[in-house]
Amino acid sequence: MNKKIVVIGSSNVDLIMKMDHLPEKGETVTDADFFQVYGGKGANQAVAAARAGGNVAFVSSVGEDAYxxxxxxxxxxxxxDTRFVFKEVGIASGHALIMIGDQGDNYLSVAPGANYNLTPERIDEALPVLEKAGIIVMQYEIPEETIKHVIDLSNARNIPVLMNFAPARQFDFSYIPKIDILVLNEVEAGFLAGMQVKNEQDAEKAAVKLIEQGVVKVIITLGAQGAFMLTNDQKIAVPAFKVDAVDTTAAGDTFCGAFAVANAEGMIPADALRFASAAAALSVTQMGAQPSAPTRTEIDKFLKRKL
Incomplete structure (x- = not known):
């Protein structure tokens, strides 16, 4: 595949505890299992895209620590391609503390560390790889001014941008129409559209609002209800694959990385959504963010079994 996928975003060290139930306020849960793996939404999406068959470059900032x-x-x-993973001095890499209950649900807290050193100036240093991108993928664990700078650079060069607006937080909404593909869950869709999203019907109403603002494609992931894509002239929905979930931490990241690959390969929208949904389904059957991202062979085999 010739089209390069350039992922711009966070790199984290994940410290995970798996327990039989998530604690209530003030409760201490003992007998947890501990894991240390690597995560960060940007890194997760880069790894997911690479394993799904993409030609991937990653732009990020990491710290000066043992990890x-x-x-x-x-x-x-x-x-x-890690040529533009910048090594910052005097600061730790981003870290995430994650607690996972018996149903795969999780609590998560992130210390951004070196991720906030990924400034617009760093992006300018990475222009040699950005200008070769077939698609640029971003999330919201890096500074807002960096995201806006990337969108401006991409728009000027007619490079499509896939933005996973996660986590949902304040943003200059005038930039939303400049994004080609928005990938959101229910919470993020409701945040951007300024409304409550409690079900699939609400999610579609939120997506319509975003399309009316100028976004070309809105993809909303609905967990067990599957996912759908909305454009000006069509809606395409795919059901979720039923699997036994043990850790849902990076399902959305895996979906984004796999969808970027499908898009770069020119899959039709329904096949692209199905491909990304299969990758996400496989990811929740394994522990950890990056360790759970499936390979292309695993995704293809899974889809053949589901035909």
Whole structure:
């Protein structure tokens, strides 16, 4: 595949505890299992795209700590172009603390660390790879001014932008119409559309509002209800695949990475949604963010079994 997928975003060290139930306020849950893996929405999406068959470059900032060498080695092991993963001095990499209950639900808190050093100036240093992008993928664990700068650069060069607006937080909404593909869950869709989203009908109303603002494609993931894509002239929905979930932490990231690959390969929208949904379904059957991202072979085999 010739079209390069450039993922711009966060790199984190994930510290995970798996327990039989999530604690109530003030409660201590003992006998948890501990795991240390690598995450960050940007890194998760880059790894997911690479394993799904994409030609991926990653633009990020990592810190000066003991985890960094292994983090970079992992990216390279997945054949990710890391020339513009910047090594910052005097600051730790981003860290996430994650608690996971028996149904795969989770509590999550993030310390951004070096992720907030991914400034517009760093993006300018990465222009040699950005200008070769077939699609640019971003999330919201990096500074707002950086995201806006990337959108401006991409629009000027006619490079499509896929934005996963996660986590949902304040943003300059005048930039929303400049995004080609918005990937959202129910909470993020409601936040951007300025309304409550409690079901699929609400989600579609929110997507319509965003399309009316100028977004070309809105994709909303609905967990067990599947996912749908809305454009000016069509709605395409795919059901969720039924699997036994053990950790839902990076399902959305895996979906985004896989969808970027499908888009770059020119799959028709229904096939692209199905491909991304299959990758996400496989990811929740394994523990950890990046360790759970499936390979292209695994995705293709899973889809053949589901035909």
């Amino acid at each position: 960094t060498p292994q983090m970079l080695k992992n990216y390279k092991n997945d054949s990710i």
